[in-house]
Amino acid sequence: MxxxxxxAVGSGHDDVLLTxxxxxxxxxxxxxxxxxxxxxxxxxxxxxxxxxxxxEDAVQESFINAWRRLPDxxxxxxxxxxxxxxxxxxxxxxxxxxxxxxxxxxxxxxxxADHSSSPSRMAESRAIAxxxxxxxxxxxxxxxxxxxxxxxxxxSYEFIADAVGITENAARxxxxxxxxxxxxxxxxxx
Amino acid sequence: xxxxxxxxxxxxxxxxxxxxxxxxxxxxxxxxxGDDHPAHCPSCADARRRLAGLRQAVLHLRDASGPAxxxxxxxxxxxxxxxxxxxxxxxxxxxxxxxxxxxxMESAAARVLRSAAENVPGVLAGxxxxxxxxxxxxxTADITVTISIHAPATAHLPSVADDVRRAVATAAxxxxxxxxxxxxxxxxxxxxEDR
Numbered sequence: 001m002x003x004x005x006x007x008a009v010g011s012g013h014d015d016v017l018l019t020x021x022x023x024x025x026x027x028x029x030x031x032x033x034x035x036x037x038x039x040x041x042x043x044x045x046x047x048x049x050x051x052x053x054x055x056e057d058a059v060q061e062s063f064i065n066a067w068r069r070l071p072d073x074x075x076x077x078x079x080x081x082x083x084x085x086x087x088x089x090x091x092x093x094x095x096x097x098x099x100x101x102x103x104x105x106x107x108x109x110x111x112x113a114d115h116s117s118s119p120s121r122m123a124e125s126r127a128i129a130x131x132x133x134x135x136x137x138x139x140x141x142x143x144x145x146x147x148x149x150x151x152x153x154x155x156s157y158e159f160i161a162d163a164v165g166i167t168e169n170a171a172r173x174x175x176x177x178x179x180x181x182x183x184x185x186x187x188x189x190x
Numbered sequence: 191x192x193x194x195x196x197x198x199x200x201x202x203x204x205x206x207x208x209x210x211x212x213x214x215x216x217x218x219x220x221x222x223x224g225d226d227h228p229a230h231c232p233s234c235a236d237a238r239r240r241l242a243g244l245r246q247a248v249l250h251l252r253d254a255s256g257p258a259x260x261x262x263x264x265x266x267x268x269x270x271x272x273x274x275x276x277x278x279x280x281x282x283x284x285x286x287x288x289x290x291x292x293x294x295m296e297s298a299a300a301r302v303l304r305s306a307a308e309n310v311p312g313v314l315a316g317x318x319x320x321x322x323x324x325x326x327x328x329x330t331a332d333i334t335v336t337i338s339i340h341a342p343a344t345a346h347l348p349s350v351a352d353d354v355r356r357a358v359a360t361a362a363x364x365x366x367x368x369x370x371x372x373x374x375x376x377x378x379x380x381x382x383e384d385r
Contacts, residue, residue, distance in 0.1 A: 183241060
């Protein structure tokens with residue numbers, strides 16, 4: 001049997017070439033795509049789910065599905081955009097399955113008590129982040145996802161609308177309602 | 191209620207709060223850096239003060255989840271473990287005459303041919319499909335290869351395409367033992383630098 005030449009797939013190949021090769025069964029090309037996109041997608045999933053192990057699982061499953069679906073992928077969008085959308089929607093479903101959780105006002109009372117006596121600035125900063133994370137868990141999954149893409153991942157409303165499959169105005173409205181809910185939860189509303 | 195009509199003000203959505211200046215609360219949060227209205231507007235300033243606690247919390251949470259990218263080595267390893275069990279080898283291609291009964295899978299052949307194309311300076315190979323023609327009883331089947339490449343923008347494209355065609359045809363017959371090979375080269379993009 002013929003031994004293929006040493007692996008020559010590398011950083012010179014852009015995603016378009018790699019996606020075409022992976023669609024035709026080139027595993028090395030797919031490995032380069034995973035290496036290139038996984039870190040950003042894991043960070044996105046951690047921001048959405050708040051849990052590293054769960055985030056890694058979501059990204060892993062998304063890539064495995066991508067490998068299976070690549071032969072039908074026609075490149076209407078770039079591979080990176082496609083994966084961002086797939087991971088976002090997988091996390092959205094995970095969040096939906098997680099809810100309903102404790103009502104917002106109850107979790108916040110607990111969160112406030114947790115850090116009231118934190119001594120250092122660092123601990124306070126961690127506590128504020130934890131409060132917000134807790135408050136986020138009280139939002140609807142749809143609001144939380146749009147808010148995270150906007151405020152933590154810095155995406156445009158147009159991008160969010162495309163990723164989640166809603167109109168730009170609906171994306172704006174969700175971010176707005178999420179922000180209002182969070183402001184209220186953090187006790188600074190009026 | 192709006193005393194100072196502002197061309198940048200948007201119509202409020204069902205839940206949006208409109209500030210006394212006509213702007214929406216969301217506009218006070220997402221201030222456009224090129225817009226000097228918020229810097230001079232007391233109601234926007236007041237709105238930003240109300241939102242200051244949330245903004246601080248957002249910065250803390252953003253710092254907690256970045257900006258350093260996480261190591262995704264575990265994800266790569268676990269994904270590739272599954273991918274290596276789910277091969278997509280493509281169709282079998284005949285090597286030699288029918289009574290020799292030898293075959294090579296399309297994806298394995300494509301690897302060799304892409305690599306041959308990339309021996310031409312500056313060329314990067316993408317899609318590579320191989321389609322066998324009709325088999326004759328006493329001869330190896332014709333093969334048509336369609337390969338997509340990115341070529342250097344500075345190169346003379348007909349020469350590059352010729353070089354690729356020759357390199358791929360030679361590899362197909364000499365290295366793989368495929369039959370007479372016709373090679374279609376598609377230049378799908380131009381790269382800025384010779385690599």
